[in-house]
Amino acid sequence: MREEEARSELARLRQEIRRHDRLYYVLDAPEISDEEYDGLLRRLEELEGRFPALVTPDSPTQRVAGQPREGFQTVRHSRVLLSLEDAFNLQELAQFHQRVGRVLAGDETEYLVEPKIDGLTVVLRYRDGLFVQGATRGDGTVGEEVTANLRAVRSIPLHLEEAPPFLEVRGEVFLPRADFARLNEERQREGLPRFANPRNAAAGSLRQLDPRVTAGRPLDIFLYEVREGAEPPTQAAALEFLERLGLKVNPLRWPCADLEQVEQVIRDFAPRRDGLPYATDGLVIKVNSLAQQRELGERSRSPRWAIAYKYPAQEATTTVRDIVVQVGRTGALTPTALLDPVRLSGTVVSRATLHNEDQIREKDVRIGDQVVVRKAGEIIPEVVSVVREARTGRERPFVFPDRCPVCGAEVVREPGEAVARCTGVSCPAQLRERLLHFGSRGGMDIDGLGPVVVEALLVADLVHDAGDLYFLTREDLLKLPRKAEKSAANLLASIAASRERPLARLLFALGIRHVGERAATVLAARYRSLDALAVVAAEELRQVPEIGPAIAASVSAFFRQEQTRRMLEKLRRAGVHLAERGEAPPRAGPLQGKQLVLTGTMRELPRAAAEELIARAGGRVTSTVTRRTDYLVVGEDPGSKLARARELAVPQLTQEEFLRLVGKE
Ligand SMILES: [Zn+2]
Known part of the structure; x- marks a missing residue:
């Protein structure tokens, strides 16, 4: 395919994917199946892989790009982000209405009422339709620059078709309730503290130094204010304007002609709140006309034209x-x-x-x-x-x-930890939870190994670790209370079938502290067998991308335990697959899927040898530094590529760091 053809095909694919993103994430009305969507995305990735020069920053493949950072830059907001005064009852609301009436001296006032989302306020900037910067509210004057993380929020378009040359909008990022509950369950399973509420969860997810972590949390957004770029005459018109641009706006809003209507909305909305997929802590009541808003003005930190009505705490x-x-x-x-x-x-x-x-x-x-x-x-x-x-x-x-x-x-209780732990190696309470985790959906997926069965197995003293599951007999199971022939046979069959699970699932199922599904996948791909992983030192594990010191320490401690060795021996004898089957894919390695660029001369390492090492580690050498470049390897007398890498914030590696990364030191 020639470059011009690729260019037009890429443009077509991106537009198509953007349209489906909007249908799915913004309008909640998908037209195609997930498989069809994945097909489009794969085609785009493949084509961009062949023509890296044609990758654009707003391409749907570029949502999760960049590397973990040391900290956040700060952003000074163009204008102070005001926060709302609260009304905790109808009387305080009536006082607000009177104040508005006094300033506007009897002019008709219409209000627009919107749900108050329990999330985190952010400001998005678009230049020529491209999403260029996103920041948290911070103290209202200075916020944190979280562009890379906001790019990972799928309902934020990276590109707007008909935006003004510069557009600044304000909205609320939130974690849907169901995902909040799931995230907390996951954290509990991994021994991490739970988030107290959806707002903390949203803030914690957005303020991740590694955008890949943010991408793993299904954050969503509602936009509700135009700060720069357009001046719609009313708040209602502002919301319609944002909607037309393709930004996500809460469909719930109520125009109210007077205070009684506002009070009616407050009463009607109260019972509906629990049924919404996102958490709300009240309603926002705004004077609809922007001319009137300007007339009312603001105090130092809060506008006189709006108030938040808070429902009584539950x-x-x-x-x-x-x-x-x-x-x-x-x-x-x-x-x-x-x-x-x-x-x-x-x-x-x-x-x-x-x-x-x-x-x-x-x-x-x-x-x-x-x-x-x-x-x-x-x-x-x-x-x-x-x-x-x-x-x-x-x-x-x-x-x-x-x-x-x-x-x-x-x-x-380890120093610095809030959580106290039982140190018992054969604690039945831990064992019960571990067995349930072992057989869970994301783990070995053993149908029929629920809490009742696990409890019965423990009481009958039939199981002391997960390995024992594979040696249960029909007779064992029939001795359990209320265990019928058929369900015993089904359980044995699903235990037997679980021996074939991929290594990543087994590794997750073992329930090593801090090892979630992602870490299990990374470790399985890298080491390809439990035997190989068992002998790796914590220091080496720490060098694996995405494996932090806590995971590394925990994995290495797990394999040092005598109890672990005994269990693994049982799993081995039972024929559970403890290794990935087949040849290692040629690209597996510490640099799998990574693009590297070399600059300058390397001491004692000819360029061809460096390229060979990169290829063997699964990486790819390209000649120019782009946003897709994962690392620039810097030798002596580096050329202009170094400046370019700095400009694009591409991480750099010294020769020593490079050798360590590919395991040659
Ligand atoms: Zn215990």
Whole structure:
């Protein structure tokens, strides 16, 4: 294919993909299947791979580009980002309305009411239709530059068809509720602290130094303000303008002719909130006319033409009957308050999390206390505070156990960690969670290995680690309570079938602390067998891209344990695949899929040898530095490529770093 042909095909593909992105992520109305979409994207990637010079920064392949960074640059906002004053009841709302009426001296005032999203405020800048910069609100004057991370948010178009030469818009980035719940479950499984609410989760996800982490979190956005580039006459017109440009706007909004109508919206919206896929903490009420907004003006930090109506927090007061400690798969001890049942935003709640020992101490929660509980992020209830006035003196302080409540082994808290863990190598509570994790969907996917069966296996003393699962017999299973012939046969069949799972799944299923699905995939691709991985030192693991020091230390500690060796021996005897099958793909290696550019002379390493090393490590050498370049290897007397790399923020490697990366040192 000639370059001109490629150019027009690329343009056509990008436009097509952009249209489908908009249908899927912005309008929620996809026209093609995921497979068809992937097909388009693969075709684009392939073609761009053949014509790297034709890659454009707004290409759909360029959403997740760039490397982890040291920190964030700051951005000074063109104008202060105002924050809204809150109204906590209808009376405060009425006072706001009166103030507006006084300034506008009897002119008709229309309001526009919009849901208040529980997320993180950001500002996006487009120049000639290209998304060029994104920043957080920060303190309102100076924010953090998070462009690379915002590019990974799929509902933010990288390119707008009919935008003004310069456009600055404001919106709210959020994590949908379902994804918030999933993310927290994942974090708990990996022994990480849970996010308290969707806003923290959104902020934590967006403020990642590595944009690839952000890309893994399904963040979404609603835009709601035009700051530069156009002056629509009303807020309603501004939203329509943003919509027409292809930006994502919340379809919920209510024009109101007077205060009564606003109050009606507040009442009508209250019961709908729980059913929305995103969390809201209230409504925003704005004077619709921009001319009137200007007339009203602003105070130092907040506009006089808008107010946020906050719904009462979803809290309730009840009594702590007891505090129990639950033991997770990684041995993490989580204290939980058992409560007198109480109604909380539509459900009856009888337990609430206390998170960890420090939280109990800080809040001074005692058994018998009256406490305020709240649905944190409206998902799991948590204990917020103690009603001290209600104390009778009979409350008992809770003593955090120094022994595991299940197995009696010592509990330790590593320095700097909030979580205490059971150190028992054969703790039944941990074993139960580990077995469930082993058989879970993302792990070995063993159908029928649910909590009831696992519990029964442990009680019958049939299983001491995951390896034992493969030696269960029909007779063993039939001895379990209520286990029928057919379900026993099904379970044995799905256990047997799980021996064929790919290495990455097995590695994830083993439940090594900090090793999630992504890390398991990376390690499996790199080492290709458990035997190979088992002997790698933590220092070497740390050099593997995407494997941080915590994962490295945890993996190496896991394989050093005698208990692990015994289990692996059982898995081996059972015929579980402990290695990837077939030849290593030729591109597998520490530089798999990476593009490198060489500049300058390397001591003791002829250029051809360097190229050979790169090829063997799975990388590719290209001659020019572009945004797609992953590393510039810098020798002595580097040429103009170094300047170009600096300009594009392409990471550089010294000769020593390069040799270490390809494992030649
Ligand atoms: Zn234990």
